Amino acid sequence: MSKVTRIISVSMMLTVLSAIILVGCGNRHSDKTGFNKSDIAETISQTSESEKGSQMDSLSEDNTDTETTDAEITDTEAEDSGQTASEEDSQEETSNPYIAAREPYTRVPVYEDMEHIYMNTTWEYADHSAISDGYAVLYKAAGERKNIIVGVNAGHGTAGGSSVRTLCHPDGSPKSTGGSTAAGATTATAVSGGMTFYDGTSESEVTFRMAQILRDRLLSQGYDVLMVRDDADVQLDNVARTVICNNVADCHISLHWDGDGLSYDKGCFYIAVPDAIKDMEPVATHWQQHNVLGASLVNGLGDVGMKIHGSGSMAIDLTQTSYSTIPSVDMELGNASSDHSDETLENIADGLMAGINAYYGY
Numbered sequence: 399m400s401k402v403t404r405i406i407s408v409s410m411m412l413t414v415l416s417a418i419i420l421v422g423c424g425n426r427h428s429d430k431t432g433f434n435k436s437d438i439a440e441t442i443s444q445t446s447e448s449e450k451g452s453q454m455d456s457l458s459e460d461n462t463d464t465e466t467t468d469a470e471i472t473d474t475e476a477e478d479s480g481q482t483a484s485e486e487d488s489q490e491e492t493s494n495p496y497i498a499a500r501e502p503y504t505r506v507p508v509y510e511d512m513e514h515i516y517m518n519t520t521w522e523y524a525d526h527s528a529i530s531d532g533y534a535v536l537y538k539a540a541g542e543r544k545n546i547i548v549g550v551n552a553g554h555g556t557a558g559g560s561s562v563r564t565l566c567h568p569d570g571s572p573k574s575t576g577g578s579t580a581a582g583a584t585t586a587t588a589v590s591g592g593m594t595f596y597d598g599t600s601e602s603e604v605t606f607r608m609a610q611i612l613r614d615r616l617l618s619q620g621y622d623v624l625m626v627r628d629d630a631d632v633q634l635d636n637v638a639r640t641v642i643c644n645n646v647a648d649c650h651i652s653l654h655w656d657g658d659g660l661s662y663d664k665g666c667f668y669i670a671v672p673d674a675i676k677d678m679e680p681v682a683t684h685w686q687q688h689n690v691l692g693a694s695l696v697n698g699l700g701d702v703g704m705k706i707h708g709s710g711s712m713a714i715d716l717t718q719t720s721y722s723t724i725p726s727v728d729m730e731l732g733n734a735s736s737d738h739s740d741e742t743l744e745n746i747a748d749g750l751m752a753g754i755n756a757y758y759g760y
């Protein structure tokens with residue numbers, strides 16, 4: 399076959415493949431991130447045998463094509479590779495009554511409601527964590543599920559977190575901006591203690607209450623929630639929290655109030671990625687997603703009347719975004735002067751929900 403003919407035939411196969419994908423995914427809401435983690439697992443478990451067969455046939459040749467760069471097709475090939483594995487598994491098991499049916503192997507685990515998610519030592523950057531004995535908790539929405547897992551990270555709340563250190567950047571390079579850790583440092587406290595509101599309440603207590611309110615709001619709107627800290631304390635440092643989100647959630651939102659020492663409420667903002675680390679992986683591949691998510695959340699907060707600080711963002715070199723491989727943002731929802739009554743936190747949750755819905759196209 400000539401090269402031109404081959405290119406044309408591959409293009410035609412991709413067109414057919416796209417059509418099959420569109421038909422097969424007719425009930426899925428498309429979003430900016432294409433397939434998400436929960437989506438893949440759910441889709442495979444719902445796909446009928448006949449659909450699998452037709453998709454397998456059309457994909458057997460396409461799988462040899464490695465030149466495609468189209469994100470959606472690449473994702474779907476990954477999904478279908480998972481189907482190949484699951485079909486082989488089911489053929490091996492046939493109908494032995496003494497072997498319990500189990501979830502097909504999809505490369506993306508199917509999580510149960512309220513499942514405890516521990517660090518997996520094979521995950522990228524897992525070895526950079528200093529505190530990783532704890533677990534996050536996955537909450538699944540009861541109805542109108544969007545198949546999107548939002549990682550909700552209540553900032554701080556890790557006993558012993560300020561006495562151990564982790565690398566600021568995965569590659570060991572120095573921090574580019576000041577913050578709770580000075581610029582030029584290569585290590586930072588694994589999890590700092592957080593600030594204290596002027597009424598004596600600790601930041602970690604307020605971030606946890608905020609996380610609970612946001613969790614319930616997300617669940618009621620069909621989002622699944624990965625509660626990174628589901629109690630007053632979790633033994634997961636900032637690296638571990640980020641690595642777990644990277645591998646389980648579709649986005650990662652950490653909740654904070656700024657410890658700026660100001661005597662007035664300066665308003666909400668998100669921590670943007672500083673220019674100095676935009677060439678460093680995994681930041682280089684993901685910083686735009688981080689900033690788009692952050693801007694969307696700040697827009698939502700502004701829409702519900704929350705005060706916004708300056709332009710709504712401040713560029714700081716954070717451990718969280720330095721290790722994130724999914725859309726990830728640190729939200730500063732005010733400072734030690736801010737009101738943190740449930741009424742205000744409910745309003746913040748409204749704003750964050752508006753931002754999340756806008757980000758995912760709802």
Ligand SMILES: [Zn+2]
Nearest residue numbers: 553592654655
């Ligand atoms: Zn904080």
